[in-house]
Amino acid sequence: MIKRFILGVFVFTTSAILAQKNSASPYSYFGIGENFEGVTVEQASMGGIGVAMKDYHHLNFTNPASNADLRAATYAIGGSLTFLTVKEQNVSQTGNSTSLRYISLGFPVGKKAGLSVGLQPFSSVGYSLLDSDNSDDITFYTGEGGANKLYASFGIYAYKGLSVGAEASFIFGSIDNSILNQRTNVALATKHEESFNVRGGQFKLGVQYKTELKNKLKFYTGASLTLATDLSSKGSERMYSLSFSGAGQEILRDELFNRSLEGNISVPLKSVYGFGLGKENKWYIGVNQQFQSALKTNNAFISNGASHKYDDSSKFAIGGYYIPKINSISSYWDRVTYRAGLRFEDTGLLVKGTNNFTLVKDFGINVGLGLPLPRQLSNVNVGFEYGQRGTTKNNLIKENYFNIRLSLSLNDLKWFQKRRID
Numbered sequence: 001m002i003k004r005f006i007l008g009v010f011v012f013t014t015s016a017i018l019a020q021k022n023s024a025s026p027y028s029y030f031g032i033g034e035n036f037e038g039v040t041v042e043q044a045s046m047g048g049i050g051v052a053m054k055d056y057h058h059l060n061f062t063n064p065a066s067n068a069d070l071r072a073a074t075y076a077i078g079g080s081l082t083f084l085t086v087k088e089q090n091v092s093q094t095g096n097s098t099s100l101r102y103i104s105l106g107f108p109v110g111k112k113a114g115l116s117v118g119l120q121p122f123s124s125v126g127y128s129l130l131d132s133d134n135s136d137d138i139t140f141y142t143g144e145g146g147a148n149k150l151y152a153s154f155g156i157y158a159y160k161g162l163s164v165g166a167e168a169s170f171i172f173g174s175i176d177n178s179i180l181n182q183r184t185n186v187a188l189a190t191k192h193e194e195s196f197n198v199r200g201g202q203f204k205l206g207v208q209y210k211t212e213l214k215n216k217l218k219f220y221t222g223a224s225l226t227l228a229t230d231l232s233s234k235g236s237e238r239m240y241s242l243s244f245s246g247a248g249q250e251i252l253r254d255e256l257f258n259r260s261l262e263g264n265i266s267v268p269l270k271s272v273y274g275f276g277l278g279k280e281n282k283w284y285i286g287v288n289q290q291f292q293s294a295l296k297t298n299n300a301f302i303s304n305g306a307s308h309k310y311d312d313s314s315k316f317a318i319g320g321y322y323i324p325k326i327n328s329i330s331s332y333w334d335r336v337t338y339r340a341g342l343r344f345e346d347t348g349l350l351v352k353g354t355n356n357f358t359l360v361k362d363f364g365i366n367v368g369l370g371l372p373l374p375r376q377l378s379n380v381n382v383g384f385e386y387g388q389r390g391t392t393k394n395n396l397i398k399e400n401y402f403n404i405r406l407s408l409s410l411n412d413l414k415w416f417q418k419r420r421i422d
Contacts, residue, residue, distance in 0.1 A: 024084050024097040026127050026397050027360060027389065030308045030349055031295065032175060032198060032231075032265060033125035033146045038062065040102070041078045041407035045368025045383035046319030047341020049286040051274040052222035054163075054210060057377040057411050059106050059116055062272060062288075063224045064165030065206040067155030070114030072377055073107040078407035085400045087392055097126065101405070113156035122147040122171050140180040147173030147198045147231075161211055167204040171231060173197070188241040188253055196235025196261070203227045219277055220286070226270040234262040268293035278320070285320035294348060309357060313348030317341060319366065337370030339383070353394030360396075362389045368405070377411040 028034040038061045043050040050062040059076050060066035078101045086093050104118025124146035131139040148171070155165030174197045182189040206224040213219055238258035243251045269292070276286030295310040319341020328334035343364045350357040368383035383405035390398045 024082065024095045024126050025389070025399060026086060026129055027349065027351075027399070028125045029127045029129065029141065029143060029177075030351070031123075031297075031310075033123040033143075035123055035347075036101075036121040036149075038120060038149075040076060041080075041368070041381045041383050041405040042339065042370065042409075044385065044405055045339040045341065045366050045381070046286070046321060047288075047317040047343045047364070047366050048315070049274060049276070049288045049317050049319045049341060051206075051224055051272045051288050052208060052220040052276045052286055053284065054208060054220060058409060059104050059118075061102070061104075061120070063206040063208060063222050064153040064167040064204055065155045065163040065208040065222065065224075067106060067114035067116055067153055067165055068112060068157050068163035068208075069155075070106050070108045070116070072411040074105070074116075075410045076102070076104045076106070076118075076407060078102050078381075078405065080406070081404045083402045087398045087400070089392055089395070099124075109154075109156075113154070115152070115154050117152045119148060119150050122149040122173070125175050125177075136184045138182045140182075141178070142180075143175065143177040145173060145175040147171050147175075149202070153204075155206070161209055163208045165206040165208075167206070169202040169204070171198065171200045171202055174235075188243055190239065190241050190256075191250075192237070192239045194235065194237040194261075196233045198231050198233050198265070200229055200231035200265075200267075202229045202267070216279055217277065218280060219275070221275045223274075224272045228269045229267050231265040231267060232262070233265060234260075236260050264298045266296040266298070268295065276320075281323060281326045283320065283322045286318070288315070288317040290315040290317075292348065308349060308351050311348050311350055311359065313346055315343060315345040317343040321370070332372075335372050337379075339366070339368040339370065341366045347389075351390075351396055353396045355394060358391065358394045358396055360390050363387055379409050381405075381407040381409065383407075 025034050037048060039048050039050060040059055040061055042058055050060050053060060054066055054069045056069050056071040057074060059074055080101050081098050082096060084095045102118060102120035104116055106114060106116030108114045125143045127143050129141040149169045151167055151169040153167040155163055157163045176195045179192045180189060204224055204226045208222040210218055210220050239256040241253040243253060245251055272288060272290045274286055274288040276284055278284030292313045294312050321337050321339045323337050324334040326335055345362040347360045347362055349360045351360060364385050364387035366383060366385045371380045373379055385403040387401050390396055392398045
């Protein structure tokens with residue numbers, strides 16, 4: 001019964017991820033949108049660590065080598081609710097967005113390997129910006145869409161304590177942007193629209209090593225490399241004049257141009273390194289460090305220019321978990337997993353302000369709970385994050401956000417066993 005339920009939910013939520021709007025951030029205006037952080041709710045609740053972490057009943061999106069430790073078929077689905085406050089000097093606005101963040105299925109392959117497949121957002125666009133600094137000139141920017149990632153990830157033990165893994169992904173999606181300009185005492189407005197599709201493949205390699213110390217302590221190290229790739233983009237752009245009906249509907253007047261465009265987006269090599277220390281099913285603390293070179297584009301839709309440019313990016317995260325007593329019978333709360341973490345990020349995006357370009361930084365404080373369900377190893381995971389992105393200096397935008405994340409991790413130790421009739 002649970003297999004049919006999982007497969008049914010898998011199909012339904014796959015359609016939902018493809019159709020949803022994932023972002024409300026003004027910073028999704030740049031490039032191909034706001035980058036999706038490829039971590040589970042469990043990992044996000046620990047600041048986003050995981051490159052060195054091993055777990056036999058939770059998925060790990062950071063390092064494909066972790067699949068080697070899967071000992072139960074695991075279905076995972078995660079979503080988030082974001083409350084956003086945008087500040088610009090003395091003006092502030094609020095908004096929110098709700099989205100499914102991933103859907104994945106993992107299972108062991110023999111006793112030394114594991115495989116997982118799934119779908120998650122790669123980037124998201126969802127902004128609505130009004131520029132009215134000039135009283136005679138009002139410009140309205142809107143955008144929606146993004147890219148998704150369909151992936152398959154495999155890990156295997158190559159030697160005692162040493163596992164290796166690889167992941168192959170297909171990235172696809174569409175993005176729509178528009179700029180509407182209206183001048184006072186001018187009968188017609190002008191609108192520039194662009195729509196393009198993003199396509200490409202991506203590969204990731206990973207390695208993990210575990211060694212046992214004294215007093216049952218275990219030391220973990222890990223690394224993953226996401227190889228550089230080129231994403232192709234094809235679409236069209238047009239500009240036209242328009243007027244508005246009494247009901248506010250657009251009435252096209254004259255089309256100034258309508259043409260096809262194409263280009264490439266070069267996504268550079270990304271490396272993640274980390275280590276961790278802990279006692280199995282008791283506690284764990286780990287550190288991640290991520291580096292990535294600057295994004296490059298040869299693209300008529302997306303290019304470094306007057307408004308923004310890209311530089312190298314980096315991210316540091318530290319976090320962990322604690323379980324009072326995983327097999328407690330007397331207290332449910334002793335079986336709960338308590339998680340916490342911090343992350344600090346230089347996004348690599350530089351935005352032009354009043355005087356010069358300013359690097360956009362991101363910071364987050366995370367806590368979370370893993371709530372066990374009656375069925376075997378299954379659990380519900382809840383995470384909370386408070387974060388800040390950007391700055392009000394240099395006439396830029398600062399975001400204060402609060403994320404509520406929720407995931408369901410269903411495990412079945414007998415997924416591939418045939419039924420026996422007594």
